Amino acid sequence: MRWLLWGLCIAGLAGCNPAVPGDVQEQDESDPVSGTTEGDATLPLDISGIRFTERTPGPVMVVLETELPTEADVQVYVDGYLVKEEAIPRSCQVLPAVTVCEDSVFRKVPVMIERSGEMNVEVVAMKGDRWRSESFSQTITLASCQSNQATYESELQPILRGSCERCHGNGNAGVFTADDTWPQFRTSLINRGDAFYRYPSGQDPGHDAHPFSPYDATYRLMAEMLWRAEGDFSCS
CATH class of the missing domain: 2.60.40 (Immunoglobulin-like)
Structure with a gap:
């Protein structure tokens, strides 16, 4: 297995202020x-x-x-x-x-x-x-496994809307929009996985907003969804 997933969200415009991610941080x-x-x-x-x-x-x-x-x-x-x-x-x-x-x-x-x-x-x-x-x-201790689509809609998409929508709300920033369906977002993850890791956490240049910190709870949630997408994971 390769050394795992090192980065997050993706390219966009300056001045995108993140929202506090809520339950993910509380847990x-x-x-x-x-x-x-x-x-x-x-x-x-x-x-x-x-x-x-x-x-x-x-x-x-x-x-x-x-x-x-x-x-x-x-x-x-x-x-x-x-x-x-x-x-x-x-x-x-x-x-x-x-x-x-x-x-x-x-x-x-x-x-x-x-x-x-x-x-x-x-x-x-x-x-x-x-x-x-x-x-x-x-x-x-984990909760009962949810499908990829359910996890995306209930856990990750609210964070994308709160932290990324100012730049990725209408697609002008490229790659994805905060309202993408799971199949659409999964395709973006597979095609641009490294960028979703590194750009929004400030680990690579080219993304002026840094809504996530490396290895914080929101970073890890993105990494979990990228792992699901790349490995075609499904709950057994």
Whole structure:
């Protein structure tokens, strides 16, 4: 599985002021993590917390707040299955008289969870002949799964209308309108998925309005709908 979904809403005009997203923010959960570590204690690796939205109509994006060693290969397992793998690059800052390289970087790592229950997470870092792992368990509570169309209409579309409609209300800004049906919006997600991630959260230039912050509740909701669209997800 590729490293997941990094961005949100999409291109438009300056001066679009967002509305507060309501229930999605009220259900936002941020919990500290107390994990079990194994391996080389000198290798920096830590999962400090997780963030997710409780009682979402499933699936849900869970964001791991991590410290990862640089120049290491990192793998993330959920319930024993490898869900992400990435080589963490060298991280250096060039100063006037010296270049300072860091031993670790702080990253937010998103994973998708499809159903309620206990989630068992393990992060493994390998650097040369050294390795270290950290694991923890967390119970995730989701509401009964809704169809893609129902979730779009009840959860995401009100946010699009509140946060994006000033620029995307009549289609002049391109790509989508806030009144698109789910089939129309799904097509836009599939065709321009990366832009829906990055532009409205300020991670890429080209979108003057930033109604969402990276990995906040509204960002994650968009990511969940993009995941549904790209994977042709349906409730079982």
